[in-house]
Amino acid sequence: MSRINDVGGMAGFPAIIEEPDEPPFHSDWEAHVFALNGALIKRGVYNLDEFRDAQERLPVERYLAASYYERWFAAITTLLAEKGVADAAELELPHGH
Amino acid sequence: MSGDHSSSVISAEVRHVEALLEARGLLDAGEIDTRIDEFLAGGTPANGARIVARAWVDPGFAARLLADANAAIREVGLSMAGGLQEQRLKVVANTEQQHNVVVCTLCSCYPIALLGPSPSWYKSEAYRSRVVRDPRGVLAEFGLELPAGTSIAVWDASAxxxxxxxxxxxxxxxxxxxxxxxxxVTRKGLIGTAAV
Structure with missing residues (x-):
């Protein structure tokens, strides 16, 4: 069964929008997420296929609502919890922040 | 991580995870900044443009490029091995009979080493879903009207x-x-959503 990321040929998405002079990242945190993923793959915490899989199995509504790098960060935290690097509660911001 | 999260909340979340990983020895201080700097100093569409210009002036290089792009681009000092894993590169040549356009329907696979970071439209569900169903219509939206007699090949990239x-x-x-x-040569020309 295909997953929500498998959109080839699917109808119903909005028009394609080009952003003139688009920067590589739209904010610092996006660059940090990008670099964090590379660092974790290089260390062997998980591999590229696992990273893609973690994005593709996000719940459909979450996948569609998230921006590109929000999906990346969701996949990273999912894998950190599943690999036992940290439990899910530790990965969340402490209360009061 | 819904799309409703404000940028400041997700910024704090990312910093929190980085600090946690540093504390557990899985990330070195400064490693993130170094990686960002290296990435931004790396691939740009100028790399792809350089390959194209060489192919235009040197038919021998063009033939080698179309036969084995990974080997040919080393002749101009470029490589597909600089990322997380070496990726196979295939260069597809536009002709009067056939225009080529590239997509990654499943996610956002893209020759970053040659073109730099991909534009958001390339990663959008809109482009990924539609260019395989109606490439001629999508290219027209980009301002590229192809003659009816020119066929369009859509190449779906993978990891x-x-x-x-x-x-x-x-x-x-x-x-x-x-x-x-x-x-x-433009970035869109190298993806196929512009003529050059």
């Missing part, structure tokens, strides 16, 4: 295989230097 388009050399450019030719 292991990346594609780059070799545009047709514009007419009237016979007197231009290789460097001047490279300056004519």
């Amino acid at each position: 292991e295989s990346r594609y780059m388009v070799l545009p047709r050399r514009p007419e009237g450019t016979g007197s231009l230097s290789e460097e001047e030719l490279a300056a004519l």
Whole structure:
């Protein structure tokens, strides 16, 4: 069964929008997420296929609502919890922040 | 991580995870900044443009490029091995009979080493879903109206295989230097959503 990321040929998405002079990242945190993923793959915490899989199995509504790098960060935290690097509660911001 | 999260909340979340990983020895202080700097200093569409210009002026290079792009781009000092894993590169040449356009329907696979970070439209569900169903219509939206007799090949990239388009050399450019030719080539031309 295909997953929500498998959109080839699917109808119903909005028009394609080009952003003139688009920067590589739209904010610092996006660059940090990008670099964090590379660092974790290089260390062997998980591999590229696992990273893609973690994005593709996000719940459909979450996948569609998230921006590109929000999906990346969701996949990273999912894998950190599943690999036992940290439990899910530790990965969340402490209360009061 | 819904789309409703404000940028400041997700910024704090990312910093929190980085600090946690540093504390557990899985991330070195400064490693993130170094990686960002290296990435931003790396691939740009100028790399792809340089390959195209060489192919336009050197038919032998063009033939080698189309036969084995991974080997050929090493001749101009570029490589597909600099990322997380070596990716196979296939360069597809536009002709009068066939135009080529690249997509990654499943996610956002893209020859970053040659073109730099991909534009958001390339990663959008809109482009990924539609360019395989109606490539002629999508290209027209980008301002590229192809003759009815020109067929369109859509190349779907994957984690292991990346594609780059070799545009047709514009007419009237016979007197231009290789460097001047490279300056004519755009990122969209290398993806296939523009003629050059």
